[in-house]
Amino acid sequence: MSNKKKKNLTPTQQQYQDFANKREVKRPVFKNCIKAFLVGGTICAIGQGISTFYMYFFDFTEQTVGNPTVATLIFITMLLTGFGVYDRMAQFAGAGTAVPVTGFGNAVISAAIEHRTEGFVLGVGGNMFKLAGSVILFGVFSAFIIALVKTILIEWGGL
Amino acid sequence: MYKKTIVLSILLVIIVLSGCNSEDDNRIVRKDSDENITKINKQTHIEQAITNKAKEIIQSKSEVTGVRGVNTNKDLLLAIEVTQIEQFNEQNLEDEVAKSLEKNYPDLTIEVSSDKKIFIELNELELKIQEDKVNKKELEDQFNKIKKLMNEQA
Numbered sequence: 434m435s436n437k438k439k440k441n442l443t444p445t446q447q448q449y450q451d452f453a454n455k456r457e458v459k460r461p462v463f464k465n466c467i468k469a470f471l472v473g474g475t476i477c478a479i480g481q482g483i484s485t486f487y488m489y490f491f492d493f494t495e496q497t498v499g500n501p502t503v504a505t506l507i508f509i510t511m512l513l514t515g516f517g518v519y520d521r522m523a524q525f526a527g528a529g530t531a532v533p534v535t536g537f538g539n540a541v542i543s544a545a546i547e548h549r550t551e552g553f554v555l556g557v558g559g560n561m562f563k564l565a566g567s568v569i570l571f572g573v574f575s576a577f578i579i580a581l582v583k584t585i586l587i588e589w590g591g592l
Numbered sequence: 593m594y595k596k597t598i599v600l601s602i603l604l605v606i607i608v609l610s611g612c613n614s615e616d617d618n619r620i621v622r623k624d625s626d627e628n629i630t631k632i633n634k635q636t637h638i639e640q641a642i643t644n645k646a647k648e649i650i651q652s653k654s655e656v657t658g659v660r661g662v663n664t665n666k667d668l669l670l671a672i673e674v675t676q677i678e679q680f681n682e683q684n685l686e687d688e689v690a691k692s693l694e695k696n697y698p699d700l701t702i703e704v705s706s707d708k709k710i711f712i713e714l715n716e717l718e719l720k721i722q723e724d725k726v727n728k729k730e731l732e733d734q735f736n737k738i739k740k741l742m743n744e745q746a
Binding site for chain 2: 485488489492493494495496497498
């Protein structure tokens with residue numbers, strides 16, 4: 434609560450605030466960071482392994498290997514989410530599982546599973562991008578803006 | 593307990609097998625932490641002396657840790673490996689290397705890549721040339737394939 438609001442509280446309320454603050458369980462930020470780092474790092478290492486696999490056995494260069502790697506990672510996440518494993522991992526690791534692309538996959542798929550009972554069109558179709566829609570929108574929109582800026586710079590800026 | 597033993601023994605077998613399964617490599621290989629260079633020491637359909645010379649020139653740069661390359665009569669393809677920190681700057685390094693080589697070989701088309709894939713492919717092609725497993729036609733085909741990969745856009 435902000436300091437401004439605190440001044441308007443009655444003495445009893447202030448007393449309660451102090452009481453609550455004392456008993457509130459401290460968030461183990463540092464420990465969470467370590468967990469997120471380790472699990473997120475493991476996911477990225479797996480991704481790197483998949484990239485290297487595609488480079489050794491298929492005709493992908495470092496430039497183009499990103500697409501199949503992301504697809505594979507999201508596919509694995511899809512299975513893990515369906516079996517309920519990914520949720521357990523996310524409980525343990527927090528941001529470590531949410532920040533890599535697997536977190537995005539999990540957001541889409543868990544929403545799709547959750548709304549299956551409401552039918553395929555209005556349920557799954559309507560709610561699948563409930564969480565991830567903003568990510569897609571933001572990505573597409575910012576890409577559009579950047580493309581505009583680049584076009585203007587190249588066409589008239591002489592870059 | 594039983595399971596543990598089985599898993600451990602399987603792991604051991606895999607480690608031993610993969611450790612002993614090293615390929616024959618008849619190229620001249622110099623390998624340590626800041627140098628990874630191979631040279632084809634054989635008369636082949638297409639003389640690789642240009643590549644061998646170019647590799648020496650590139651390897652003298654401190655940022656470059658590994659070089660692979662193949663040349664034909666008109667073109668020279670090279671793949672470089674750079675130190676971790678220089679990865680941010682590898683595109684510039686490619687140009688730099690290409691420019692410095694163009695001075696030495698003005699009549700060759702030189703293409704330099706820092707892509708891992710190109711490195712793998714050139715390494716394989718080098719091995720094949722060393723073992724004399726390719727004829728001139730196949731060599732050209734492979735060469736063109738790598739060239740195409742190099743110019744692929746994401």
